[in-house]
Every structure is written in structure tokens, then in C-alpha cells.
Amino acid sequence: MKFLDKFYSHANIPWVNLTWTKLYHNSNIPYAKNPCDSFWWKDIIKLFSKFRNFTICHPNFGNTVSLWNDSWSDDALELKMPHLHSFAKKKNCSLKFFLDSDLSRIFYLPLQSRPQLN
Numbered sequence: 001m002k003f004l005d006k007f008y009s010h011a012n013i014p015w016v017n018l019t020w021t022k023l024y025h026n027s028n029i030p031y032a033k034n035p036c037d038s039f040w041w042k043d044i045i046k047l048f049s050k051f052r053n054f055t056i057c058h059p060n061f062g063n064t065v066s067l068w069n070d071s072w073s074d075d076a077l078e079l080k081m082p083h084l085h086s087f088a089k090k091k092n093c094s095l096k097f098f099l100d101s102d103l104s105r106i107f108y109l110p111l112q113s114r115p116q117l118n
Helices: 002-008 014-023 039-045 048-053 095-100
Strands: none
Touching (some): 002 048
């Protein structure tokens, strides 16, 4: 758990910098992507679900916060807006990805179905 706290807090430690640079340079959320070859990191990231239960996200840059699954507002958006979540193309997108992207990359459009004509 201490390793996850240091990792998500972007502690200025060589292994934290290396892990962010090597595995998550393309704005993937760490628990949403399986790490490459490190057995050590695979074991640590398995604890993320327990870590998430007692932590609150502070979005800062938004690259480590899941738009839908993390509780960066009062509750996870997936639970608050299940209908909107059903239109999402990327269920594990980061808050940063959402803010930097066009709606057509985030949602299947149109967001509402057309009324049927009789």
C-alpha cells in the first residue's frame, strides 16, 4: 500500500519516475493496463482495488484519475450516471483524456436514440 501511495503521489523516487515513464507514458491509467514484465509491479498493482477503497482522488493533472471509476467527486460517475456511462467508448479513460479529447472519441454518438415514427 505504501508503494501505491508513493506511486500515485508521484513521489520523487527513481522507481516511481521510471515506472511512470516506462509503463504509463501514454496517459494510460495504471490499473487499467496490465504492466509489462515486472512481477514486482504486477503484485503491487493487484492491491489497487483495496487501495481505492480508502483513498480519495485529487485530480491535479488528471492523468491518474479514472473519469468513470474513481471517486474524485462525491461518488464514481459510473454509479451516478449509468446511462451516460453506457455510451462511453473507453470505460477506463482518464480525466485528462476526457478533457483533452473530442466528444466523438469519448462517446458513441448520438447520445440519445431517435424516436420511432409510426
